[in-house]
Amino acid sequence: LKPAAAAYLEGLNAEQRRAVETTDGPVLVLAGAGTGKTRVLTTRIAHLIATARARPFDILAVTFTNKAAREMKARIGALVGPAGEGMPWLGTFHAIGTKILRRHAELVGLKSDFTILGTDDQIRLMKQVLADQNIDEKRWPARALGHAIDGWKNRGLGPEQVPPGESGAFAFGKGGALYTAYQARLATLNAVDFGDLLLLCLKLWRENPDVLENYQQRFRYILVDEYQDTNVAQYLWLRLLAQGHRNVACVGDDDQSIYGWRGAEVDNILRFEHDFPGAAVVRLERNYRSTGHILAAASGLIAKNEGRLGKTLRTEDEPGERVTISGAWDSEEEARLLAESIESLQAKKHPLSEIAVLVRISAQMREIEDRFVQLGLPYRVIGGPRFYERAEIRDALAYLRITANPADDLAFERIINTPKRGLGDATLQQLHGYARAERIPLLLAACRLVETDELKPRVRSTLRALVESFSRWARAVEKMPHSEVAQTILEESGYTEMWQKDRSADAAGRLENLKEFVRSMEEFPDLAGFLEHVALVMDASEAEGAERVSLMTLHAAKGLEFDTVFLPGWEDGLFPNQRALDESGRAGLEEERRLAHVGLTRARKRAKLSFAVNRRIHGLWSSTIPSRFIDELPEASVDVIEAPAHFSAGASRFDRNPQPFGSSYGTPGWQRAQANTNASNAAGGGRGFGSAPGGRAGARSGGPRQIEGELIAKSTGSA
Ligand code: ATP
Numbered sequence: 055l056k057p058a059a060a061a062y063l064e065g066l067n068a069e070q071r072r073a074v075e076t077t078d079g080p081v082l083v084l085a086g087a088g089t090g091k092t093r094v095l096t097t098r099i100a101h102l103i104a105t106a107r108a109r110p111f112d113i114l115a116v117t118f119t120n121k122a123a124r125e126m127k128a129r130i131g132a133l134v135g136p137a138g139e140g141m142p143w144l145g146t147f148h149a150i151g152t153k154i155l156r157r158h159a160e161l162v163g164l165k166s167d168f169t170i171l172g173t174d175d176q177i178r179l180m181k182q183v184l185a186d187q188n189i190d191e192k193r194w195p196a197r198a199l200g201h202a203i204d205g206w207k208n209r210g211l212g213p214e215q216v217p218p219g220e221s222g223a224f225a226f227g228k229g230g231a232l233y234t235a236y237q238a239r240l241a242t243l244n245a246v247d248f249g250d251l252l253l254l255c256l257k258l259w260r261e262n263p264d265v266l267e268n269y270q271q272r273f274r275y276i277l278v279d280e281y282q283d284t285n286v287a288q289y290l291w292l293r294l295l296a297q298g299h300r301n302v303a304c305v306g307d308d309d310q311s312i313y314g315w316r317g318a319e320v321d322n323i324l325r326f327e328h329d330f331p332g333a334a335v336v337r338l339e340r341n342y343r344s345t346g347h348i349l350a351a352a353s354g355l356i357a358k359n360e361g362r363l364g365k366t367l368r369t370e371d372e373p374g375e376r377v378t379i380s381g382a383w384d385s386e387e388e389a390r391l392l393a394e395s396i397e398s399l400q401a402k403k404h405p406l407s408e409i410a411v412l413v414r415i416s417a418q419m420r421e422i423e424d425r426f427v428q429l430g431l432p433y434r435v436i437g438g439p440r441f442y443e444r445a446e447i448r449d450a451l452a453y454l455r456i457t458a459n460p461a462d463d464l465a466f467e468r469i470i471n472t473p474k475r476g477l478g479d480a481t482l483q484q485l486h487g488y489a490r491a492e493r494i495p496l497l498l499a500a501c502r503l504v505e506t507d508e509l510k511p512r513v514r515s516t517l518r519a520l521v522e523s524f525s526r527w528a529r530a531v532e533k534m535p536h537s538e539v540a541q542t543i544l545e546e547s548g549y550t551e552m553w554q555k556d557r558s559a560d561a562a563g564r565l566e567n568l569k570e571f572v573r574s575m576e577e578f579p580d581l582a583g584f585l586e587h588v589a590l591v592m593d594a595s596e597a598e599g600a601e602r603v604s605l606m607t608l609h610a611a612k613g614l615e616f617d618t619v620f621l622p623g624w625e626d627g628l629f630p631n632q633r634a635l636d637e638s639g640r641a642g643l644e645e646e647r648r649l650a651h652v653g654l655t656r657a658r659k660r661a662k663l664s665f666a667v668n669r670r671i672h673g674l675w676s677s678t679i680p681s682r683f684i685d686e687l688p689e690a691s692v693d694v695i696e697a698p699a700h701f702s703a704g705a706s707r708f709d710r711n712p713q714p715f716g717s718s719y720g721t722p723g724w725q726r727a728q729a730n731t732n733a734s735n736a737a738g739g740g741r742g743f744g745s746a747p748g749g750r751a752g753a754r755s756g757g758p759r760q761i762e763g764e765l766i767a768k769s770t771g772s773a
C-alpha cells in the first residue's frame with residue numbers, strides 16, 4: 055500500500071523526484087540553469103525530515119552565499135512547518151567551518167573565541183611578518199604574499215605541504231618560510247583568516263581521527279548547492295566528511311562555473327564520480343524559469359564554449375519576449391535609457407523587486423546609482439557596498455572633504471596614515487591631545503605641532519609635508535577644475551600608488567572605481583556641489599522599503615532570478631573583460647562567456663542587453679565595439695531596439711569594426727589609455743602643482759604659520 059505523495063513532492067517532474075527520493079548513496083545532479091537544482095535540494099531536506107530518515111541536525115547543507123542559506127532556511131521552514139527539532143546545519147563552507155573549529159579550537163592550537171581576520175588585518179599581519187624577516191616590502195608587497203598564501207589555502211595546502219618549486223616563488227625562495235611565520239603569528243594572536251576556516255578543519259580531522267569519525271557519523275545526509283564553484287580545499291573537506299554515510303548529494307552546472315579566478319575547479323564534478331563510484335547521476339533538462347527566447351539566447355551563447363560537459367535544456371513556457379539589445383552613445387546615456395525603461399515598467403505596475411541590473415565590474419554601478427538617486431528610484435546593491443560606500447571611495451572622499459573643510463576631523467583621521475606614511479596611533483594620540491587642549495581641529499593641531507619639538511624628527515617632517523600638501527590642494531581647488539585637483543591629490547598623496555602596487559585580486563577593481571570616482575566629479579560645477587551630491591546619495595541609502603531594484607555584479611547574481619534583468623555594458627574589453635582575456639586567454643574567454651550565460655539565465659520574462667559606443671577607460675574616452683557575445687546570440691531570439699545612428703548594421707549585426715571611431719577597447723585604445731596612465735605616474739604625479747609627493751614644500755607653500763592662516767581662512771570661509 056503506497057501512501058499518496060506528500061504535498062511537497064507535488065509538481066516535481068520525474069527526474070526531480072528521483073533526485074529527491076534517491077536518499078541513500080551519492081547523488082550528483084548535473085543540470086542547467088533554472089532546472090530546479092536548488093529546489094531539489096530544499097525538497098530533499100524536507101523529504102528526509104518528513105519521512106523520518108533524518109532529524110534536522112543529522113543534515114548538513116552547504117550553500118554558496120549567506121543569502122542563499124537564509125532563503126533555503128525560509129523555504130525549508132515553509133515545507134516542514136515550524137521545526138520543533140531545530141534546523142539542519144545550513145550555511146556556507148566558511149560558516150560551517152567556523153562552527154566546527156570553535157568546538158575543537160584547542161586541538162588546532164586556538165582558543166574557542168578566536169577572531170577571524172578580514173583582508174585588511176590579514177595584510178597588516180603579513181607586513182609585520184615581512185618586516186621581521188627583513189624583506190623589503192616595496193619589492194615584495196604584503197598583498198602579493200597574501201595572494202600566494204590564499205592560493206595555497208584554496209588548494210588545501212598547509213605551510214609544510216607547499217610544493218618546493220612554488221614556495222621559492224616569493225622573496226628569493228622564502229615563500230614557504232613566510233607562510234609558516236604568518237601561521238605562527240596568527241596562532242599567537244588566537245586568530246585565523248578565511249582560508250584557515252577550512253584548512254584548519256582538514257588539519258583537525260587528519261590529526262584527530264576520532265573527531266572526524268564523530269562528524270562523519272553525525273552528518274547522515276550532506277547536500278551541496280553550486281557545486282561547480284567549489285575549490286580544492288572545499289572538495290577535500292567535503293570528501294572527508296562524506297566518507298561516513300556516503301549520502302552526499304551535490305548539484306551544479308559546469309556552464310555556471312564563474313569562480314575559476316578564485317581557485318574553483320570544475321573538475322571537482324568529474325572527481326565526484328571517481329571518488330564516489332556508483333553515484334546516481336541525475337540530469338534535469340526542463341527549465342522552469344525562463345521563457346523560450348531567453349533560454350534560446352542563453353543556450354546559443356554557451357554553445358560557443360568548447361570545454362563543456364554538454365547538456366540540453368528545454369522549456370515548456372511560451373517563447374515570450376525576445377532579448378532586446380540597445381546601443382547608447384555613451385555610458386551616461388546607457389544609464390539614462392536603463393532608468394527610463396525601469397520607470398516605464400514601474401508605470402505598468404511591475405514590482406521593482408522583480409527587476410535586477412547586473413554589471414560586469416562594480417565601477418559600472420556609479421553612473422547607474424547616480425541616475426537612480428536623481429530619479430528617486432529605490433534600489434539596493436547586493437553582495438557589496440554601494441559605490442560611494444566602498445573603502446577606496448571613502449578614502450578618496452576623506453581627502454577631498456579635508457581639502458574643502460580642514461576642520462573635518464573624521465576625514466583627517468581616516469587618511470592620516472592611509473597610505474602608510476609612519477603617522478600611526480601614537481602620532482594620532484599626540485594630535486588628539488593637543489587638539490583637545492587647544493580646542494582646535496586635528497589638522498590645525500598638526501600645523502602647530504610640527505613647529506614644536508614634541509614630535510620625533512621623522513614624524514615631524516612627514517606630518518609637515520602632509521599639512522603643506524593640504525594647504526596646496528586647498529589653494530588649487532580655487533584655480534583648477536576640481537576633478538583635476540582630485541586626480542592630483544590621489545597621485546601626490548600616494549593613494550593611487552598604494553593600490554597600483556597592490557597585487558591582491560581586488561586591487562584592479564579599486565583602481566577602476568577611483569578613476570570612475572574622479573570622472574564622476576566632472577558632472578558637478580564645483581567641489582562643494584559634488585560633496586553635497588555624495589552626501590545625498592549616501593543618505594538615500596538609508597531609506598528602507600521592500601520595493602527596490604536590485605543592482606549587483608554578475609558574480610553576485612548566481613542562483614537568483616528576476617522577472618526582468620538588465621545587462622548593461624556588453625562591450626568588448628569590458629565584457630568579455632580584457633583582464634580576464636590577458637590573464638587566462640581562451641580559458642578566460644570561456645569563463646567570461648559562462649558569466650554572460652549566468653546573467654541571461656537570471657531572467658524569467660525579460661532580458662535587456664545594452665552597450666555604449668563610447669566609454670571612458672582609465673579616465674580616457676575610447677570608442678568601443680559591442681561585445682562579441684552579442685554576435686553569438688541566435689538571431690531569431692533577439693530584437694535590436696535602437697542602435698545609435700552612426701553605428702548602423704554592417705555585415706554582422708553590428709559593425710564590429712567601426713573605422714570612424716578608431717580603436718577599440720581590446721586593442722590600441724585600451725593600451726594607449728594604460729600607457730598614458732603609466733607615463734603620468736612615471737613623471738611623478740603628472741599635472742601636479744607645487745612640490746613633488748612627500749617632498750619639502752618650496753617657497754610657494756610658505757611656512758606652517760602661513761599655511762595655518764590659509765587653513766583657518768578656508769575653514770571659516772566654507773563654514
Ligand atoms: P540555477 O542554476 O540558476 O541556480 P536552479 O537549477 O537551482 O537554477 P531553481 O532556482 O531551483 O533552479 O528553480 C528555478 C525556478 O523554477 C524556481 O522559481 C523554481 O521554483 C521553479 N521550479 C523548479 N522546479 C519546478 C517544478 N517542478 N514546477 C514548477 N516550478 C519549478
Ligand code: MG
Pocket residue numbers: 091092093279613
Ligand atoms: Mg540554484
